[in-house]
Amino acid sequence: MPKGRLEAFSDGVIAIIITIMVLELKVPHGEDFNALIPLWPTFLSYVLSFVYVGIYWNNHHHMLHLVHHVNGHVLWANLNLLFWLSLLPVATAFMGTNEFATVPVAVYGVDLLMCAISYSVLEFTLRRSHGPDSPFAKAIGTEWKEKISLAAYLAAIPLTFASRWIGVAIYVAVAAMWFIPDRRFEKAG
Amino acid sequence: MPKGRLEAFSDGVIAIIITIMVLELKVPHGEDFNALIPLWPTFLSYVLSFVYVGIYWNNHHHMLHLVHHVNGHVLWANLNLLFWLSLLPVATAFMGTNEFATVPVAVYGVDLLMCAISYSVLEFTLRRSHGPDSPFAKAIGTEWKEKISLAAYLAAIPLTFASRWIGVAIYVAVAAMWFIPDRRFEKAG
Amino acid sequence: MPKGRLEAFSDGVIAIIITIMVLELKVPHGEDFNALIPLWPTFLSYVLSFVYVGIYWNNHHHMLHLVHHVNGHVLWANLNLLFWLSLLPVATAFMGTNEFATVPVAVYGVDLLMCAISYSVLEFTLRRSHGPDSPFAKAIGTEWKEKISLAAYLAAIPLTFASRWIGVAIYVAVAAMWFIPDRRFEKAG
Amino acid sequence: MPKGRLEAFSDGVIAIIITIMVLELKVPHGEDFNALIPLWPTFLSYVLSFVYVGIYWNNHHHMLHLVHHVNGHVLWANLNLLFWLSLLPVATAFMGTNEFATVPVAVYGVDLLMCAISYSVLEFTLRRSHGPDSPFAKAIGTEWKEKISLAAYLAAIPLTFASRWIGVAIYVAVAAMWFIPDRRFEKAG
Numbered sequence: 001m002p003k004g005r006l007e008a009f010s011d012g013v014i015a016i017i018i019t020i021m022v023l024e025l026k027v028p029h030g031e032d033f034n035a036l037i038p039l040w041p042t043f044l045s046y047v048l049s050f051v052y053v054g055i056y057w058n059n060h061h062h063m064l065h066l067v068h069h070v071n072g073h074v075l076w077a078n079l080n081l082l083f084w085l086s087l088l089p090v091a092t093a094f095m096g097t098n099e100f101a102t103v104p105v106a107v108y109g110v111d112l113l114m115c116a117i118s119y120s121v122l123e124f125t126l127r128r129s130h131g132p133d134s135p136f137a138k139a140i141g142t143e144w145k146e147k148i149s150l151a152a153y154l155a156a157i158p159l160t161f162a163s164r165w166i167g168v169a170i171y172v173a174v175a176a177m178w179f180i181p182d183r184r185f186e187k188a189g
Numbered sequence: 190m191p192k193g194r195l196e197a198f199s200d201g202v203i204a205i206i207i208t209i210m211v212l213e214l215k216v217p218h219g220e221d222f223n224a225l226i227p228l229w230p231t232f233l234s235y236v237l238s239f240v241y242v243g244i245y246w247n248n249h250h251h252m253l254h255l256v257h258h259v260n261g262h263v264l265w266a267n268l269n270l271l272f273w274l275s276l277l278p279v280a281t282a283f284m285g286t287n288e289f290a291t292v293p294v295a296v297y298g299v300d301l302l303m304c305a306i307s308y309s310v311l312e313f314t315l316r317r318s319h320g321p322d323s324p325f326a327k328a329i330g331t332e333w334k335e336k337i338s339l340a341a342y343l344a345a346i347p348l349t350f351a352s353r354w355i356g357v358a359i360y361v362a363v364a365a366m367w368f369i370p371d372r373r374f375e376k377a378g
Numbered sequence: 379m380p381k382g383r384l385e386a387f388s389d390g391v392i393a394i395i396i397t398i399m400v401l402e403l404k405v406p407h408g409e410d411f412n413a414l415i416p417l418w419p420t421f422l423s424y425v426l427s428f429v430y431v432g433i434y435w436n437n438h439h440h441m442l443h444l445v446h447h448v449n450g451h452v453l454w455a456n457l458n459l460l461f462w463l464s465l466l467p468v469a470t471a472f473m474g475t476n477e478f479a480t481v482p483v484a485v486y487g488v489d490l491l492m493c494a495i496s497y498s499v500l501e502f503t504l505r506r507s508h509g510p511d512s513p514f515a516k517a518i519g520t521e522w523k524e525k526i527s528l529a530a531y532l533a534a535i536p537l538t539f540a541s542r543w544i545g546v547a548i549y550v551a552v553a554a555m556w557f558i559p560d561r562r563f564e565k566a567g
Numbered sequence: 568m569p570k571g572r573l574e575a576f577s578d579g580v581i582a583i584i585i586t587i588m589v590l591e592l593k594v595p596h597g598e599d600f601n602a603l604i605p606l607w608p609t610f611l612s613y614v615l616s617f618v619y620v621g622i623y624w625n626n627h628h629h630m631l632h633l634v635h636h637v638n639g640h641v642l643w644a645n646l647n648l649l650f651w652l653s654l655l656p657v658a659t660a661f662m663g664t665n666e667f668a669t670v671p672v673a674v675y676g677v678d679l680l681m682c683a684i685s686y687s688v689l690e691f692t693l694r695r696s697h698g699p700d701s702p703f704a705k706a707i708g709t710e711w712k713e714k715i716s717l718a719a720y721l722a723a724i725p726l727t728f729a730s731r732w733i734g735v736a737i738y739v740a741v742a743a744m745w746f747i748p749d750r751r752f753e754k755a756g
Contacts, residue, residue, distance in 0.1 A: 005200060009203070015579030035670075079243040202397055268435075275396070
C-alpha cells in the first residue's frame with residue numbers, strides 16, 4: 001500500500017488537534033486588559049501543547065519521509081498515536097483551567113507518556129515491515145532521544161506529586177530537546 | 190473522473206469526525222482524581238467510536254486503493270457514508286452522557302447499521318461502475334464480513350432492549366472482527 | 379499557478395463546514411426516545427444543508443476537473459464562495475432551532491442565494507481566464523441550471539413571507555435538481 | 568525534504584482556523600430580524616478575519632509555489648506563523664463580542680502584528696535556505712508591502728487608544744493593500 005493517504009489523514013487529524021485546542025481559550029468576559037489575566041494558565045498550557053503537537057507532526061513528517069510502504073499494522077499503530085494525541089486538547093484544558101494543579105499536571109504527563117510509547121510502537125512497526133537492513137532502520141538508529149523522553153515522563157509523573165513545577169519543568173525540557181526536528185531521517189533522505 | 194479529490198475530501202471529513210468526538214470529553218471540573226471518574230462512560234464510548242471511525246477509514250483506504258475512476262453515483266454514495274459517519278459523534282455523546290442507557294445504546298446501533306448499509310452501497314456502486322470482471326470486483330469477493338456485520342447490528346438493536354450490555358458486547362465484537370484491515374484489497378493491490 | 383492547493387484548501391474548508399454543522403445537533407437530555415423528538419427540526423435542516431454542501435463540493439470537484447491554471451482573481455472568487463458556504467452552519471442552526479420559522483427560513487434562502495451567486499462568479503472568473511474557446515468554456519455552456527437556481531432563490535425569499543413552507547419546498551426542489559452532479563464537465567473530461 | 572506535506576498541513580490548519588471562527592457567530596435567540604441585530608459586530612469582525620486568513624493563505628500559497636525544499640528551520644518558522652494565526656479566532660471573538668472596544672481592538676492588532684512578523688521570519692528562513700541568488704530570493708525582492716504592514720500595525724496599536732476606529736481603519740487598509748495576491752511569485756513562477 002502506498003503511504004500517501006496515511007500522511008494525508010494524519011496531517012488532517014493533527015491539524016485539527018492543534019487547532020481545536022485554541023477553542024479552550026474562551027473569549028474573555030470584559031473589555032479591558034484585566035479580562036485577559038485569567039487566561040494566562042490556559043494560554044501557557046496551549047503554547048506547551050502546540051509545541052508538542054508541532055514536534056509530533058515534524059517527527060511524523062520526517063519519519064514517514066523514508067517509509068516506502070505501509071500495511072494494516074502500520075495503519076493501526078498510526079491510529080493509536082493519533083488517539084493519544086487527540087486526548088492532548090482535553091489534558092491541556094484540564095491542566096490550564098485548574099492552573100497547573102498537581103493531578104492535572106500528572107494526567108497531562110500520562111498522556112505525553114502514552115503519545116511517546118505510541119510513537120515508539122509506530123517506529124517499531126515500520127522498522128519491522130521494512131527490515132533491519134533497510135535505509136529506514138538505519139536512519140532510526142539507537143533512538144536515544146525516544147528513550148530519554150520515555151524515562152523523563154516516567155520520572156515526571158511521580159515527581160509531580162513532590163512538586164507540580166518539577167513535572168512542568170520536565171515536560172518543557174523534553175519539548176526543548178525535541179525542538180530540533182529529527183535529523184536522522186533528513187540526513188538519510 | 191480521477192479519485193484523488195474523493196480520497197482527499199473523505200480523509201478530511203473522517204479526520205474531523207474522529208477528532209471532534211473528543212470535544213464531548215468536557216474538561217472535568219475539579220483538580221483531583223475524583224474529577225475524572227464521571228468521564229469514564231464518555232471516555233469508553235469515545236474509544237469505541239474512535240475504533241469504529243478508524244475501521245471505516247482503514248477500509249475506505251483499502252477499498253479506494255483498487256478503484257480507478259469515480260462517477261457521480263460514487264460521489265453521492267460516498268457522501269451518504271460520510272453523512273451517517275458524521276452522526277457518530279452525536280450518537281456517541283448520547284450514549285456516553287447517559288452512561289450506556291438502553292435507548293441511547295440502541296440509537297448508537299442504528300447509526301452503526303446505517304453506516305454499514307452505506308458502506309455496502311458504496312461498495313456495490315463501485316463494483317457496478319468497474320464491471321463484474323474487474324480486479325476491484327474480484328477483490329471484494331463474497332463480502333461475508335459485511336454480511337455478518339449487518340446481521341449483527343440487526344440483532345443487536347432489539348437485543349439491547351433485553352439487556353443493553355448485549356448490544357454493547359455485539360458492537361465491540363464486530364469492531365474486533367474488523368480490527369484487522371480488509372486484506373482482500375491489500376492482496377489484490 | 380497550478381490548481382492543486384486550491385483544490386486541497388477548498389476540500390479542507392468544505393469538509394470542515396459539512397462536519398461542524400453536526401455540532402449543532404446538541405446531545406439530547408434524557409435517555410428515552412422522547413429526548414430525540416425536539417431534535418427533528420435541527421436534524422432535518424442538517425440533512426438539507428449536508429445535501430447542499432455535498433452538491434457544492436461535487437460541482438466544485440467537477441468544475442475544477444477541467445481547470446488548467448488559477449490566478450489571483452480565481453483564488454479570491456473561490457474564497458468568496460467558501461465565505462458564504464461557511465455561513466451555512468449558522469443559517470442552518472438559526473432555521474433548525476427556530477423550527478423553520480419565517481425569518482430564519484428567509485435568511486437561509488439569502489445565504490443559498492449568495493452561495494449561488496458566488497459560484498457563478500467563480501465560474502465566470504475561470505471562464506474569463508481560460509478564454510471563450512477553451513474546453514472549460516465549452517463545457518460550461520449556457521449554465522441554465524445556475525440561472526434556474528438563482529431565479530428560484532430570488533422567488534423563494536419573498537414567497538417565504540406568504541408561507542414559510544413554500545420557501546422550504548423551493549430549497550428542496552433546487553437541491554433535487556442539482557442532486558445529479560454536473561455532467562457537463564464529466565463528459566468534457 | 569519535499570514541500571508537499573508542509574503545504575498540506577498548512578492548508579489543513581488554515582482551513583480549520585478560517586472555519587472555526589464561524590463558531591463564534593452564535594445562533595441568534597429569537598426568530599425575527601431583531602434577533603440578528605446583536606450579531607453585527609461579531610459578523611463584521613468575522614468578515615475582517617476571514618479576509619486576513621484568506622490573504623495569508625493566498626500569500627503562503629504563492630510563496631511556497633517557488634520553494635523547492637524545506638528543512639527543520641522552515642518547519643518551525645511555519646508552525647510559528649500557524650500559531651499566531653490560530654489565535655486570530657480568539658482575538659476576533661474578543662473584538663466582536665465587545666463591539667470593537669479599545670483594548671480588544673488593540674489586542675487584535677497585536678495578533679496581526681505577530682502574524683506579520685512570523686510571515687517575514689518564514690520568508691527570511693526560506694530565503695536563507697535557498698540562497699541570495701535563487702529564483703525564490705529574487706522573486707521576494709524588497710518586501711515593501713511587508714514593511715508597510717509592520718509599520719502600519721505598529722502605528723495602529725497605540726493609535727487605537729486615541730480612537731479605536733483609527734485602529735480598525737488601519738487594519739482594513741492593510742487588508743485592502745494585500746487583497747491583490749502577491750504577484751512577485753506568480754510572475755516568477
